[in-house]
Amino acid sequence: MIEATTGQIWTIILSMAAGTFLIRFAFLGFVGDRPLPNWLLRLLRYTPVAVLPAVVAPMLLGQGENAFDPLRLGCAAATIAVGILTRNVLWAILIGLGLFFGFGALIG
Template sequence: MIEASTTEIWIVILGMAAGTFLIRFSFLGLVGDRPLPAWLLRLLRYTPVAVLPAVVAPMLLGAKAETDPLRLFCAAVTIIVGVWTKNVLWAILTGLGLFFGLGAFLG
């Protein structure tokens, strides 16, 4: 295990905060209230669809992931709800509710 000093940890945190700020500022501060091109708006619509699998996949298929039936069932239901409703928010809420609800019920 790699040990880091408190100073190194804070440097990483501040660097990531600055990077996040610059990424958001590039859209909000520099673009401002100018209209974005249609091709960019079309591409930005796919951002939630790309982010959701990137967040969930390591929890299901990662090297240290626990591939238990509850996780796989909740992931399958989340995919079904997402395809059925075509709404990422409903898919996330259904998956989380099912995972925590069944997890609490089953123990």
Template structure:
């Protein structure tokens, strides 16, 4: 591809990204949203975060795509501490300590 084609693609993708974000922030930013929309938006992080984390736990690139005990235990510790304490900070600390501790031991 020529340099001009690449720059046209970059500019068009930038404009498209801007318009997608503007549609929510600019067009709807000053208007109150219905209660059902706000209720559904509360579940967005809960739906997105597991989708981002699950492949890193089940098919980590560091092990060639094979699940290992350290990452599965760290995920279980994170989930367990998060459910028990309802604290994101403690859950992250528990998962991180479990992961690094098991990677050190194994």
């Protein structure tokens, strides 16, 4: 195992902070005060729909012994059903979380 010195660790942390700032500033600082074209605004509306499944899928499917956990799959199915029926993302998330933590506490 390679050990890093305190200076190397701080260099990495500061480099990552600067890189993250520059990535965000490139969009917000340079474009933030200008109106965006309609075609770009239309495409940006689909960002949450594309990102949410990418964030949820690894947690839902799991790995090793947690793969295809019935509790997670059931709560995900209920969340999708509530989302489709109510067309309300907040209610779907709250019901899914409530079911997951509620049944998780009951099951142990």
